[in-house]
Amino acid sequence: MHTCSxxxxxxQVTALRVPKEPQNKVTVVLGAQWGDEGKGKVVDLLAMDxxxxxxxxxxxxAGHTVVVDSVEYDFHLLPSGVLNKKAVSFIGxxxxxxxxGLFDEAAKNLQKGxxxxxxxxxxxxxDRAHIVFNFHxxxxxxxxxxxxxxxxxxxxxxxxxxxxxxxxxxxxxxxxVCDLVSDFKVFQDKFRMLAEHFLxxxxxxxxxxxxxxxxxxxxxxxxxxxxxxxVYFMHKALNGxxxxxxxxxxxxxxxxxxxxxYPFVTSSNxxxxxxxxxxxxxxxxxxxxxxxVKAYTTRVGVGAFPTEQDNETGDLLQTRGREFGVTTxxxxxCGWLDLILxxxxxxxxxFSAIALTKLDILDTLPEIKVGVAYNVDxxxxxxxxxxxxxLTRVSVEYKTLPGWCCSTEAARSFEDLPSQAQSYIRFIExxxxxxxxxxxxxxxxxxxxxxx
Numbered sequence: 268m269h270t271c272s273x274x275x276x277x278x279q280v281t282a283l284r285v286p287k288e289p290q291n292k293v294t295v296v297l298g299a300q301w302g303d304e305g306k307g308k309v310v311d312l313l314a315m316d317x318x319x320x321x322x323x324x325x326x327x328x329a330g331h332t333v334v335v336d337s338v339e340y341d342f343h344l345l346p347s348g349v350l351n352k353k354a355v356s357f358i359g360x361x362x363x364x365x366x367x368g369l370f371d372e373a374a375k376n377l378q379k380g381x382x383x384x385x386x387x388x389x390x391x392x393x394d395r396a397h398i399v400f401n402f403h404x405x406x407x408x409x410x411x412x413x414x415x416x417x418x419x420x421x422x423x424x425x426x427x428x429x430x431x432x433x434x435x436x437x438x439x440x441x442x443x444v445c446d447l448v449s450d451f452k453v454f455q456d457k458f459r460m461l462a463e464h465f466l467x468x469x470x471x472x473x474x475x476x477x478x479x480x481x482x483x484x485x486x487x488x489x490x491x492x493x494x495x496x497x498v499y500f501m502h503k504a505l506n507g508x509x510x511x512x513x514x515x516x517x518x519x520x521x522x523x524x525x526x527x528x529y530p531f532v533t534s535s536n537x538x539x540x541x542x543x544x545x546x547x548x549x550x551x552x553x554x555x556x557x558x559x560v561k562a563y564t565t566r567v568g569v570g571a572f573p574t575e576q577d578n579e580t581g582d583l584l585q586t587r588g589r590e591f592g593v594t595t596x597x598x599x600x601c602g603w604l605d606l607i608l609x610x611x612x613x614x615x616x617x618f619s620a621i622a623l624t625k626l627d628i629l630d631t632l633p634e635i636k637v638g639v640a641y642n643v644d645x646x647x648x649x650x651x652x653x654x655x656x657x658l659t660r661v662s663v664e665y666k667t668l669p670g671w672c673c674s675t676e677a678a679r680s681f682e683d684l685p686s687q688a689q690s691y692i693r694f695i696e697x698x699x700x701x702x703x704x705x706x707x708x709x710x711x712x713x714x715x716x717x718x719x
Contacts, residue, residue, distance in 0.1 A: 292554030298519025299558035305624035307331030320348025323545030338380035360395035361545020393497025394445035403428030419676035423568020433534035520612035531570030556590030558618035573600035611651035620704035640664035
């Protein structure tokens with residue numbers, strides 16, 4: 268029976284009714300274009316003093332390169348914060364996990380340097396995360412082939428099985444981490460059913476059911492100590508003692524399944540909403556949201572790209588920027604900075620500030636163009652179009668700014684930058700009405716200039 272004096276009861280109730288400010292908030296780093304903006308560098312910068320670094324969506328279709336002590340590490344599934352020995356890395360429920368990919372990635376990075384030593388002690392995985400199986404990857408390849416044959420164009424997926432795994436999740440026949448680490452017999456039955464389901468749809472699919480189950484049994488043992496209840500884990504982190512919690516977005520705003528250039532998108536929400544659903548974090552706990560914007564625009568694979576420069580300028584950006592995908596090795600298409608696109612990303616994400624990367628790639632250009640408006644059939648477009656046929660037809664209105672024609676690589680403060688480079692940054696801030704907090708002028712961690 269609940270007893271308490273009326274006075275203390277009412278004071279408890281009154282205390283409950285006073286809105287509580289969240290204890291710890293998460294800081295989020297998101298791509299603001301089509302990916303490959305250099306998020307890894309910004310995350311690495313913030314992960315150095317973070318207590319927890321999280322991934323909330325996507326799978327090993329993401330690619331982050333981080334350089335520490337002149338060793339280059341490549342991450343696809345592991346949060347790049349795993350290099351911080353004092354931080355816990357967390358893979359949330361919104362991530363889809365290919366287990367051979369996860370352990371393979373760790374093994375490869377372990378060979379490169381000391382950064383990953385003891386990674387299994389500092390990694391936690393949500394029990395609600397879905398698993399990507401080898402047959403998901405095989406299906407991804409078959410689907411791309413079919414698209415090519417039927418429509419003459421594919422989506423340009425990474426063939427990592429991400430789309431088919433999210434399809435299984437939405438069709439409610441997906442299998443989660445919690446299934447793998449509990450009763451293996453039950454897991455086996457679910458796995459066989461899912462494999463049969465795909466075999467019915469794709470009769471020429473090559474699945475070694477027993478072989479893969481054998482492999483998964485081994486992974487289950489290695490995985491068990493890493494698995495945790497993700498909701499409880501995040502709740503404790505957010506409401507316990509003071510902690511710095513960082514969320515590392517994969518992919519980018521224009522690849523978001525809802526807000527991206529559909530259908531040339533990924534299968535998850537890589538905008539800020541994915542943080543809440545992919546980690547189990549209430550919206551009031553989302554703190555600063557940093558958008559990572561490359562000083563020009565790139566896109567991998569297929570899809571509309573209004574500011575694309577299929578010419579010498581594009582080639583120069585491609586060569587100077589070494590624009591090849593970390594995950595696929597594909598050559599990236601390059602073009603001028605498109606601020607209509609970045610402003611749209613800001614509308615969806617509400618950026619607190621921006622990290623502007625790879626400014627040094629523009630060092631040799633006598634003049635630099637920036638996309639500031641879209642027109643279709645001679646009429647201005649008020650917003651970023653949902654329809655891809657419209658986006659392929661837009662003509663871009665450019666603002667031409669003077670280049671600086673000298674190296675910015677040695678700059679370590681805003682004042683060190685040439686005045687034209689300073690004007691370029693100011694122009695971006697003014698157009699977006701969002702401050703630029705960091706400017707990247709090189710590969711190393713030190714080359715990220717902090718403006719405020």
